[in-house]
Amino acid sequence: MKLRFRDRIALFNTLATAVATLLVFLAVYGVVYYSAFQHLDQDILNEQEEVAANLHWKGDSLIIYRMPEWEENEHQQVEVNPTFLQAVDINGQLVFRSANLQSEYFLFHPNLEQPRFLNSQINGKRIRLGQFPIRNEAGLILGQLTIGVSREESAIVLNNLRFTLLITFPLVLVVLYFATSLAAAKGIAPVQQLINAASGIDDSNIETRLPLPAHRDELYQLATTINELLGRIEAGMRREKQFTADASHELRTPLSAIRGTLEVLIRRQREPGHYEEKIRQVILEVDRMGQLLSQLLQLARLETRPGQFPLETVALAPLVKEALAQAGRAFPGKRFQVSVHIPSDAVAMADRSSLFIILDNLLNNAFKYSRPGGTLEISWDAEAPSLAIADQGPGIPPEHLPHLFDRFYRADASRNSSVPGAGLGLAIVKKLALLQQIRVEVHSTVEAGTTFRLFFPSDTLS
């Protein structure tokens, strides 16, 4: 059975209290029981002293002097505080008994050495007995004296007490259970409020926050923690939404251009040259879509990739040369100086193919933005160790630098510009660098150029 939190608290609380209450009740009962009989035993001892003063013996036979006191009421009747007396000799032969005993006989214990007290009954009345050995001067046991007093009253008191305790025990527990359950419910009411508020939050109202409790307690902390979590989820969702919107915009644009261009083209007969020109434009747009799709795929694969790339020692000079050749093929018309300062023995810790993609992206950007007559400089600093790619392009205004590596972010913000690209290249660079423990820094001065610097993890192999 599944218990609610409040019921669980109430149950545990009640169980704990049940044990404690039981102990207390037992102690109370024990103390009352003990003190009740101690009282009776004291009465019996007093009586025994009195009787003992009237006991005599000759040889080994008991002689009892009849005392006027024995004619007292308490020894005659059985109703009100009777005191029973019985003396027997060593063989158990009755020497004397009080009138109220009538024909009753208290059991004789022949081997009794020490006084003892016990509960018994006589004629259906509950009594307390004290049995004492009767000794002569030599300490020889001559007989046995038994004194009985009524314990009816004590028994009633004890009975009442037991009854009261037994009745109140479950009653206390039941009341306690419900009281605790109520208290617990009240105690966790703010939690319930948090649950209600939190369960009302889904994708559509993720910007909602939980109301904060008035007191700065654990619940307050819980609510703020959940709110912070919600904030991070919301930011992530917004990023994803923005990304999807950007991606769809970037894909729809060439698609719209292709469709529209072809549609307008076939609206009427045209010169062959016109067809050729339009088809070339369409091919460019298709290429643009293809490149965008492969970048999106690359990014998606990197996003879901678990763990780091295994690093190896990569010779930089040939890799840079290869990347330069590839970038050169992508921008056949560009004319500017390229100067490479990388010693032939320069190596870095990286994943070779990922590093190549990074270089390819950075060099593509550098080629895109380099202006005729400018210089593209690629240099290696073995101390850092770092690789710098510095162009003398138009530079990037400082306000754009923090977003440079965001997906679909383009500093020039104009798709009409002569510079192609969707703004995914640097996002890919950032992701790849992260997976190889490469730190990327960018410095840029407007109208002077931009430098990207790759800081490699220090070479632990050498």
Place this chain on the structure above:
Amino acid sequence: MRILLVEDESSIANFIKEGLEEEGFAIDVAYNGKEGLQMALGYLEEYDLLLLDWMLPGLNGIEICRQVRKENPQIPIIFLTAKDTVDDVVFGLETGANDYIRKPFAFDELLARIRVLLRTRDGGHHNFTSGDIEMDLDAHQVTVAGEKVELTQKEFALLEYLLRNKGRVCRRTRIIEKVWDIHFSHDTSVIDVYINFLRKKLDRPGQPSFVETLRGVGYRINEEQ
């Protein structure tokens, strides 16, 4: 009919301009928000319709729409955008746009929507007549005494502008602005060339020309007596 197109994506702007020009519209293109707003507000009287992309560098289409609406509550505005959720459409229309076309779109649909908006603006007028010349904008055809006449798009656009302004003087500079585009050379002699084409196709021998030349000023189609 003169349309301002604000679109940052040149590949899209190109085909829209080309296609609409072939349909007889004069198209000006602004490639970013700022330029678009300047052109829209600067020549608002000249434009019959605005085509706005939503996401633009600098200043977005929504903002341009708002600013234009402050100046002119009537001019038809169509949003042309890759944003396609219902919320986007509603937001776009609430900003003051008359219509909303999602990219990618069919060019014919764009054309049809432009014509609908212009027709609505004209109070449902889509036929113009002068003498025995009749122009049906829906069918995009011209007849003289019931006989169909083939016109090029420019000829059609020029005739449409003259007919729309029947009884009023059409100044040469206005004709250039409305029928050709704003970047067209200041040489207005091209108008005379096209007027000649029209006269050859529409005039009856022995009768006065359908259009009157106002030397140094422009042209006018006169109201019937």
